[in-house]
Structure formats: structure tokens, C-alpha cells
Amino acid sequence: MVTNLTAPALPAEDRRWKIVNATMRRLGYSPNALIETLHTVQEAFGYLDDVSLRFVAKTLRVPLSRAYGVATFYHFFNLKPPGKHTCVVCMGTACYIKGAGHLVEAVEKAHNVKAGETTADGELSLMTARCIGCCAMAAAAVFDGETIGKLTADETLKHIRRITSHDA
Numbered sequence: 001m002v003t004n005l006t007a008p009a010l011p012a013e014d015r016r017w018k019i020v021n022a023t024m025r026r027l028g029y030s031p032n033a034l035i036e037t038l039h040t041v042q043e044a045f046g047y048l049d050d051v052s053l054r055f056v057a058k059t060l061r062v063p064l065s066r067a068y069g070v071a072t073f074y075h076f077f078n079l080k081p082p083g084k085h086t087c088v089v090c091m092g093t094a095c096y097i098k099g100a101g102h103l104v105e106a107v108e109k110a111h112n113v114k115a116g117e118t119t120a121d122g123e124l125s126l127m128t129a130r131c132i133g134c135c136a137m138a139a140a141a142v143f144d145g146e147t148i149g150k151l152t153a154d155e156t157l158k159h160i161r162r163i164t165s166h167d168a
């Protein structure tokens with residue numbers, strides 16, 4: 001069997017795909033990495049879509065039907081797009097030590113949303129992730145695909161205002 005240990009072509013220039021790829025690489029691009037990889041996709045993007053399922057299935061050499069099967073079988077996977085904007089707060093150890101928990105609390109309070117959920121108006125999804133691979137920048141979060149580090153609670157709220165302010 002041909003093993004695929006070289007980095008696959010990522011679907012887009014978005015740091016989050018590198019995070020997904022890092023999970024697959026750590027697990028040796030094994031077909032058994034499917035569930036854990038889909039977890040990483042969901043943590044990073046908030047949901048699983050056709051692009052991500054195809055990418056993961058192809059890279060791990062599992063049939064697309066199996067990827068869809070797993071994604072639809074487990075209730076913790078979400079196939080619906082999240083809110084218009086996403087804020088993914090890293091809750092990995094380095095970020096946690098630097099107060100990531102306070103960032104999440106601040107967003108939950110200010111936007112009346114729980115981690116893993118979307119605001120009632122569909123504007124913002126608040127997600128958390130395990131280490132997103134930039135611990136030197138702790139505490140870090142990804143705002144609509146843009147990674148920003150050394151965050152305080154106030155700055156986190158400011159970045160959310162920035163990404164959501166373009167919607168009139």
C-alpha cells in the first residue's frame with residue numbers, strides 16, 4: 001500500500017486547515033484518525049461541510065460515504081454552518097494559563113451566547129479549540145480565520161466588534 005506521509009494540498013489558505021492537517025499528521029494519516037480529525041475540523045470551523053469532509057476523507061483514504069456516515073451519526077458533529085462570524089478561542093494549556101477562560105466568559109456575557117453556540121441573531125458563533133499551534137502568542141483566538149494573539153478580554157471583545165461591524 002502507498003502511504004501518504006507528505007502534506008496534502010490544503011483546501012484554502014486558512015491557518016485552520018494547517019491545524020486540521022497537524023492532527024492527521026500526528027496520527028500518521030491513518031484511516032483510524034477520522035473521528036479525531038473531524039473533531040479538529042469542527043473545533044476550528046464550527047461545523048463540517050462538504051469541502052472539509054472530502055478533504056479529510058481523501059487525505060485519510062477513507063470513502064467519502066464513511067466520513068459522511070460518521071459526521072451524521074454522532075450528534076456532537078454539526079453539519080450546519082455556524083453564525084455569520086466565528087470567534088474560536090484557544091483553550092490549550094498555554095492559552096488557558098494566560099487567561100483564555102476569561103476571554104470565553106467575557107464573550108459569553110457580552111453576547112449572551114455559550115461556547116459552542118451561535119447568538120440568537122446568527123451573527124456570531126463562539127467556539128473553543130485545543131492548541132491552535134501558536135502558543136508563543138497565548139492567549140490566542142481566531143476571528144473569522146485570522147489568528148490574533150496576546151489577547152485580553154477587552155481586546156477579544158474589540159476584535160469581535162471589528163469583524164461584525166461591517167454588516168450593516
Ligand code: FES
Nearest residue numbers: 090092095131134
Ligand atoms: S495553547 Fe493556545 S496556541 Fe497553543
